[in-house]
Amino acid sequence: MLVDSYNHSTHRAHGFEPAKVTMADEPELYKRLYHSSLVPQFRFAVGDIVRVSKARKTFRKGYLPGWTEETFRVYKRYPTIPPTYALQDFNSKEIDGRFYNEELQKIDKSTNGYWAIEKIIQTKGRGPSRRLFVKWVGFPDSQNSWIRADQIELRHNESECK
Numbered sequence: 081m082l083v084d085s086y087n088h089s090t091h092r093a094h095g096f097e098p099a100k101v102t103m104a105d106e107p108e109l110y111k112r113l114y115h116s117s118l119v120p121q122f123r124f125a126v127g128d129i130v131r132v133s134k135a136r137k138t139f140r141k142g143y144l145p146g147w148t149e150e151t152f153r154v155y156k157r158y159p160t161i162p163p164t165y166a167l168q169d170f171n172s173k174e175i176d177g178r179f180y181n182e183e184l185q186k187i188d189k190s191t192n193g194y195w196a197i198e199k200i201i202q203t204k205g206r207g208p209s210r211r212l213f214v215k216w217v218g219f220p221d222s223q224n225s226w227i228r229a230d231q232i233e234l235r236h237n238e239s240e241c242k
Contacts, residue, residue, distance in 0.1 A: 120163040123181045128154045130184040147185050149218035
């Protein structure tokens with residue numbers, strides 16, 4: 081009597097009565113029991129420009145920033161739980177490994193925005209045709225480039241002006 085009542089009652093885990101399950105119901109039953117209904121929430125879109133967190137020891141404090149100066153582009157998103165991302169540098173070379181949401185920081189810089197110059201490596205010419213070979217902050221040496229001197233806009237930090 082007890083077994084008969086158990087087999088003919090609807091189970092909340094899968095919504096079926098065990099006595100009425102057939103071979104045709106197996107895929108649906110398996111899906112209800114073992115399929116994860118969680119949809120990963122992506123924080124970054126493909127093409128976003130991000131920085132990677134620096135490896136630090138737990139609870140280590142310091143005044144230096146916890147993020148790399150080098151920037152990367154999100155190349156692929158993987159729907160794992162938690163979601164992971166593959167990154168590319170600006171030479172379209174894929175970076176080894178995958179990164180979690182917490183290890184990435186989105187940067188709001190358009191390609192037409194201002195980029196900081198780390199140092200001027202070499203100069204050529206004089207006057208309006210003067211050109212500078214510059215090292216950009218946050219980019220590898222392979223991204224060093226020539227620019228016209230009149231393209232540089234000097235900006236000072238407020239702390240330096242006081």
